[in-house]
Amino acid sequence: MDTRTIGETEKLADALRGDLITPADPHYDQVRAVWNADIDRRPPMIARCADAADVSAAVTFAADRGLPIAVRGGGHSVAGQGLCDDGLVVDLSRMRAVTVDPGRRMVYVQGGALWQDVDPVTQAHGLATTGGIHSETGVGGLTLGGGIGHLMRRCGLTVDNLVEAELVTADGRLVTVNASTDPELLWGLRGGGGNFGAVVRFGLRLHEVGPTVLAGMLAYPLDDAPSVLANYRDLIVDAPDLLGTIVNLRLCPPIAAVSAHLHGLPIVAVVVCWSGGIAQGESFLRPLREFGRPVLDTVAPMPYVDLQRMFNATSPPGKRYYWRSVDTGPLTDEVIATVVTHASRITSPLSSSPIYHMGGAVGRVPAEDTAFGSRGASHDINIFGAWEPDRTDRDRHIGWVRDFSEAMAPHGVGQYVNFLNDEGADGVRAAYGRRWRRLVALKRRVDPHNLFRYNFNVDPGWTDEGDT
Structure with a gap:
């Protein structure tokens, strides 16, 4: 990051309702810590977003300056995908609201929530969806990658219950993604990881379970x-x-x-x-x-x-x-x-x-x-x-x-x-198998410059020859 960009951080700080944390902040080391202590990265800026407008402002700031983005939800990624050394961390950990619509059997969950935020609220209505094995796991990462849990054989994976998502895309727009508005993007969010933007709210189907x-x-x-x-x-x-x-x-x-x-x-x-x-x-x-x-x-x-x-x-x-x-x-x-x-x-x-x-x-x-x-x-x-x-x-x-x-x-x-952990690009392609080309095509449409690259990355520049 060049000195001009560093000097512009105040612009982002002024645009946020939340906080912008830099290495000069006394709480910096505490804020950048993630679940896996084997990950030790020092991001130049961490935008601790208070709402979707903050996420949009942070993404726009990064896009205008060509800075890669790492999105941090629960911070539970073993590969440390919620941190980067050379870009902006969009930290959703303050965004943990959970709302249940028992009549429609739906739960709406902000992108920084953990499963321990979700389960007690849904169980108050005798409802649940497939969540992580550990309640301290983040909803965002688990959902976007698949979602293995105790209820999956009965209720499907978490991703099978993803009905709707509010997403900040690489151009800073807040869009609602469902089967009517953008079925292909919804398909990609159901297992394609954090490649397509920062999800600020998930809409998940619920089932009668428990209490x-x-x-x-x-x-x-x-x-x-x-x-x-x-x-x-x-x-x-x-x-x-x-x-x-x-x-x-x-x-x-x-x-x-x-x-x-x-x-x-x-x-x-x-x-x-x-x-x-x-x-x-x-x-x-x-x-x-x-x-x-x-x-x-x-x-x-x-x-x-x-x-x-x-x-x-x-x-x-x-x-x-x-x-x-x-x-x-x-x-x-x-x-x-x-x-x-x-x-x-x-x-x-x-x-x-x-x-x-x-x-x-x-x-x-x-x-x-x-x-x-x-x-x-x-x-x-x-x-x-x-x-x-x-x-x-x-x-x-x-x-x-x-x-x-x-x-x-x-x-x-x-x-x-x-x-996955450190299997690299070949390992990611192998994990997606025949879905890979479809994911690349979607990535080229919604994030052609690979702004969201700190994930199990779908590189929009990939070709059959492997050239990037």
């Missing part, structure tokens, strides 16, 4: 993982959409739901969420709960909002994170053996390898209806590396993730865009 669900965790010694996973695989073949499950292989985390004597024990856990009738759920889950020798069974009726925040403590802000992922078909014996082998080599008590059960409503959405890929996947495996910020063995933890990822690659059928 009580049958949920909790079953845990077994990791030595039992092969038989536990084989039994789990057989059970979920005929699982109704009402059942959402996540298998996780890790060291038992020190969370309130788990007895202290189990903390640190190598385990395979099955997290369940049955969002239908409690008696029906208890009957269906009985074979799972009676199998083997579980060291823990916390499955019980509980408020859905409690389930949503149950695992927040397992990945708190301020740790260092690095991950990869792979979408797979069914859990074959070979897949199970590979997962167990590499999970047994875990390098940190903060790391884990959650396996999300897809299918159900996710798989019934036609592949071309959204930009989200891997509709046919049975599972998504997130190889999740995490360690304390003061550790000096970063390479060891990252090596575990990469080795695990490479071993799983032969079993892969795709990747979840929100679980």
Whole structure:
């Protein structure tokens, strides 16, 4: 950024109802901090927007000066996409209002909201939409990339419930995007990430859920993982959409739901969420709960909002994170053996390898209806590396993730865009697959200069030869 642009920051500050933070501000380091402490970027300007007009002013300022934009919603991106070193951060974290229209079964959510802002408000009406596994996850990033959650097999991905969005485009205009105003742009927002502008409000479809669900965790010694996973695989073949499950292989985390004597024990856990009738759920889950020798069974009726925040403590802000992922078909014996082998080599008590059960409503959405890929996947495996910020063995933890990822690659059928990390442009193109060219065409229309590039980027200059 040249001195002329630096000297013009006062113009932007005067145009904002919110605050413009620069490196000279005493709160700068606090404001620029994100969930992943492995990300350390120093943006020249952070516009902490108070409303959509602020977002429009910030985007216009950047566009007029050719400055790239990073949009920060919840700040939960493992790749740190809400920060940049050479442009303007449009920070939506002050914009967290949530409004429910129970008659239309819709919720309207500002772009900086977290799922912990949304779930209690919708559950007051006995309604919910698919949200993140952790309630501290931002609504914006999760929605725009896809939206895996406990309810996805019943309600679809978050992106499948995106009906409308208010978006500030690269030319600073505030537009309403829905199936009537711009169906192609709505398609791109349903899985295409933050490539097309700054979404200041989401309109999401709601479903009758809760307020009580049958949920909790079953845990077994990791030595039992092969038989536990084989039994789990057989059970979920005929699982109704009402059942959402996540298998996780890790060291038992020190969370309130788990007895202290189990903390640190190598385990395979099955997290369940049955969002239908409690008696029906208890009957269906009985074979799972009676199998083997579980060291823990916390499955019980509980408020859905409690389930949503149950695992927040397992990945708190301020740790260092690095991950990869792979979408797979069914859990074959070979897949199970590979997962167990590499999970047994875990390098940190903060790391884990959650396996999300897809299918159900996710798989019934036609592949071309959204930009989200891997509709046919049975599972998504997130190889999740995490360690304390003061550790000096970063390479060891990252090596575990990469080795695990490479071993799983032969079993892969795709990747979840929100679980990409540093795979680069080739990895982004591969994740989108045959949707890539359509996304490029849309990007050329709405952001031809790639102003919004701090994301899993769809470069408008891409050609078949890969020239940019």
